[in-house]
Amino acid sequence: MQIQETKAIQVTDLTVAYRETPVLWDIDLDVPPGVLLSIVGPNGAGKTTLIKAILGLVRPAAGNVLIYNKPYAVQRKIVGYVPQRGSVDWDFPTNVLDVVMMGRYGALGWVRRPGKQDRELAMHAIEKVGMEKYTTRQISQLSGGQQQRVFIARALVQDATIYLMDEPFQGVDATTERAIIALLQELRENGKTVVVVHHDLQTVTDYFDWVMLLNIRRIASGPVEDTFTADNLRETYGGRIAFIKNK
């Protein structure tokens, strides 16, 4: 048997369909450990669905996903997840600390309530994202960028090896975006693997070292310098990419 490098995430022949319409078609993706990867593609390309399929939140019609060679169900404790900010009701009666503490629920298991240690871990993560002034603030009274940082802090508390983030820059101002990307780069320096659904093509080369171009099918994936080419982009976005300069 050929010796294979262990992949952090390995997606093989993944197809997902809602009713009859395929949302993802025959996707293969290998993510080596320790990279900062962005998933890029037009609206409706299936970026969120791919994240959800990796997390087992949508049932694929075919194909499978491995996290360090094992199914997600047994590896979920090493995976942290940042859902889209718009996927929850921010008027829910809770505060920043409480939401971040939810990142500990997986480690706590059934019924057990979070204790002092969990609170300390949560506080530490809140400091990491610079939200320590807002721990007791009701979450509806946060700006979009602050809400996003709360979600990232919740994922940090999971103390995962792999992070999957669905549009963490959505509705975030430039300063916060740079702070978040610095945090993600720090995670990568510490050997974590970070996968980010991203919209802004202009910043891909600055922020990420790996990229996957997706439009229902996988167009290309690999290191940014080889993969993020004008040809691949044109294939991903069709003709609509004329305004992007040829690098």
Added chain:
Amino acid sequence: MLDFFFLTRFDYTLMVVSIGAALLGAISGALGTYAVLRRQSLLGDTISHAALPGIAIAFMLTGSKTPLILVLGAAIAGWIATLFVVGIVRLTRIKYDSALGIVLSTFFGFGLVLLSWIQHQGNANQAGLDTFIFGQAATLLQRDVLTIGILGGLALLITSILWKELKLLVFDEGFAASIGLPTRLLDIVLTSLLVIAIVIGLQAVGAVLMSAMLVAPAVAARQWTNRLNLMVILAGCFGAFSGVVGTFISSSATAIPTGPTIILCVTFMVVFSMALAPNRGLLWNSIKQSRNRHSLKLATSSLVKSTSVNNRIEENDNRKY
């Protein structure tokens, strides 16, 4: 002597009835919080209406009005209605709200047909079944209160045991699933708790208005707190309070059905909370707004002053050179 006997007898009945009303108000208020936060208020309405044929069929099958049997029938019918709604949404192009409407009216109509059929059967035991439509708290007996207490207590116990799991499910279902919580099972648990909260209130409040008993206390409670645990407790208190007050008012006069009276009480609490609660209340907001406008005016006027002063200094400077 006879007077005294009469008084204690009256008090005893009223005590049982008001304990029952307080219990069901507390339980439906507390559990209704989850329905409101999940935006399932209308599902509650559908379940309560759909419970009616369940009660009728349970009576037809057993010929008994034992509370547990009727409640069981109501619960089963409520659950079947929920499954119908889910099934219609999944298998057809009919939207969720339409599915709720269809199931609600079909089940409720069927229940009314069954009830009037039972009434024409000449079974003397059937008397009082029609209280399930508009509710009559005065018909609550000790055994009814006991049933409410045990079932409701059980529901509240489950809520507190699964506190953090249910909280996460309601706030962020995707994240809950990603950490391995069986969200579908928890969804079933939460819907079952909702069904329990509804069916135990049917006799006193009635199928038509029971859903307000779920929604109104939670809506009022949300105005006063930003914490889930306080919201659940407050909603329970509001529900209990309106249950008792409504029961007293309706017992003090003949021919006032309890359901509508309780609902009017709880509606009053909603209006009160909407208007006066700090932070979220209308009054508070308008005060805050006018204060903001005032301070903004001050700030801009001082800004205008300072810029005009600056301009003058600049002009002076320019003149010098």
